[in-house]
Amino acid sequence: MLLIRRFYCSSQRISHIAKSNKRGDSLGIRGWIKNIRRLKNNTFLDIDDGSSSSRFQVVVPRNPETQNLTPGSVISAVGEIQVAPNGNFELHADRVESLAEGHLQDGYPFTPKQKHAPEYVREHLHLRSRVDYVAAQMRIRHKAQKAIHDYMDELDFVQINTPLMTTNDCEGAGEVFRVQPDSEELLKQMARPNVPAEQSYFDSKVFLSVSGQLHLEAMTYGLGNTYCLAPAFRAENSKSPLHLAEFYMFEAELAHLDELEKLAKFIEQMLKSITNRVLETSSEDLHFCQRNANASSDLPWLTVPWTIMSYDDALHVLQANKESLKTPISLDEGFTKDQELFLVSHCGTPVFVVDWPTQQKPFYMKITRNNPDRVHALDLLMPAVGELCGGSLRESDAATLSSHPQFPKDLSWYVDLRKYGGIPTGGFGMGFERYLQLVTGVKNIRDVIPFPRYPHSCKM
């Protein structure tokens, strides 16, 4: 691995220097100048190469060449590792080469050393990765995905690429995007009798996926445990800092799952484990983002057992504390974010609310055999973000499923799954961006995804 790394990159990356180098090592680095200080004998350059949220200092003797260096320019520097007075490594360079000019004065929107509001930074989406907290978020996002893939692979889950174009509307909420070829010519060419013109590519109306769950289920009946970490889409007119039109869902389906408590336990252990992995790989970036968002770096939910509470009990808690709530309690629509956060704060831990009213939940959830008004469903409520995961046992009885009043037409394949060697299954879905908000403390979901899509905005 070292050989190939060296082969295509003759420089050391800044994130590796503290880990792999020692005082006196000779090495080269490459990166953007974030800041320049010129003292009498030496010029001090703060260098960023995209690998770390710490700036790395390069010290060069003052000479006519370094005189022309400007912030934003790209340099390569070769020299020797020394220890700065603050204890950090720095590079005493004997050679600095300018690779490209910064030209920041020609319209670059971010002033060096100045902190810009996230709304302003978002306006310049194509240049946003050059802003330190955005870059840190992207590295954390990468490592969090890596942690999920590693964890699920260790447990023998098979990652399934659930399709993004689908003829289902899983949640039945109708908030879907429709897809069709842009070319009228192509649609005409592919026309078939009895198929509406705009549907001629697939012979049916096609939507962007709102969830991979039903497709995962089909795979689980052959492969056992499966998961996906895939984009999902909602056509909602929401300006909320917790919603996007295109976001990522981490969903898993567990074979032979017969108790909701086992699912809750699985989710708790999974979230603690992947978060500990992210803390191991990305602590510097994580603390940088937390500080930047004025959020605590403390994640107390990592070390306590989480609460499991029935819907009925949760409702009682809320009803007994009406005066502390900002929103009215509804018996038809689940809890508001305010109420979710109250329950978390009341319990002092994350809360799994289990055994929900049947009429509040989708058709595929398993009905409690001794009480048809309740389904084996759970919502996981977390500090700051409220609902992070939703999950359930799935209705395994073909007849009960097909006679559900909300059972969608054209979903006979879903019932079919249960007919031949049916097994109890269950699973959950987690909004991946909300998870990132939870651990980094970032307020707006638009700042934890590289290219946010929301009402009236689809830049690039």
Next chain:
Amino acid sequence: MLLIRRFYCSSQRISHIAKSNKRGDSLGIRGWIKNIRRLKNNTFLDIDDGSSSSRFQVVVPRNPETQNLTPGSVISAVGEIQVAPNGNFELHADRVESLAEGHLQDGYPFTPKQKHAPEYVREHLHLRSRVDYVAAQMRIRHKAQKAIHDYMDELDFVQINTPLMTTNDCEGAGEVFRVQPDSEELLKQMARPNVPAEQSYFDSKVFLSVSGQLHLEAMTYGLGNTYCLAPAFRAENSKSPLHLAEFYMFEAELAHLDELEKLAKFIEQMLKSITNRVLETSSEDLHFCQRNANASSDLPWLTVPWTIMSYDDALHVLQANKESLKTPISLDEGFTKDQELFLVSHCGTPVFVVDWPTQQKPFYMKITRNNPDRVHALDLLMPAVGELCGGSLRESDAATLSSHPQFPKDLSWYVDLRKYGGIPTGGFGMGFERYLQLVTGVKNIRDVIPFPRYPHSCKM
């Protein structure tokens, strides 16, 4: 890890038995009965739990209970590991419990022990994961993705979730899908002056992504090396066994890349490395799929150095061998698959064709400074599948880029990237399904993706 595995699954998975167990171990398994043989004293059950392409044999004394077991049913069995006459482990069960009936006679489309044609299997997409070679493909697909993520992470590449809804049409080919909310109501609600009604959600025409490259580039200018392994979409009316409307692209963008040969070397080492990893994790499934596809299990390209050949030299080779080609040579349109395979066979190794005619390639490729008729582009040609990767150095000069005759309007942000501290970059894209076809020998691309989408077909 073992603890959590045990917690939610009290049974051992079949794929682990050969690795982790020994003769005399007591354990339980759960799975579907694939086949039953009844001898005088014992019943022999071939069990599949989705974890392995080998069937696992359970031996149970004949008794009235086992008399009722049928293929397709789900059982749990508890007993002791013994060694069968063929040397494999088997379970001598003292307890077998039926968990669900098979009911295969009630319309199950796949007859046990019979080999069905892929076209027939595909017709029953929702039950397809129960077919052994499909399940094996899905496990290989998972492990190949895992290998890519591991490899790129080890080399410090940052995975970027490039957006799937975009206002760009990167390749400019026009074969795009258009996206809009399905709800007329919502579109009306969101209407703005001067925006066409069907575009009111995003205030512009929005497409499904055909490539993540341009977005990766934007990120690379802040983060250094980046990659994505993401869905891409093409609205083509193609019935080819190498094309899908929704497929996966593995794309990477390398910072500070100044020579095309370095990119070729990177691709070669990456493909050899991830394939060796897949051979390590999935050799049984791989050989099962290769046998099933009547393909060789030999991948000779793993151990030889690959050829780099200029477009001009490749053209000469083809022109000198016209009589061996099935298709005419075009000077405007690149090589046909027949010609690609001829070049691979002629060289006896995979071939990087480099330095392509400028007019055959997209606007973003770097023009050779001493010959404007050639760009620093490469195509990687492999046995069986032909073109597997396409890549290039990117044009780093803002003025050259914007004056390209095919430069798309509204892409000024892409030029902007080069203006402030521009660096040389380059990268490649690889069709992930074609890679799977290459290693497994599977002829039709529809059989290496869980839910294939192609003209007139978007099931489930």
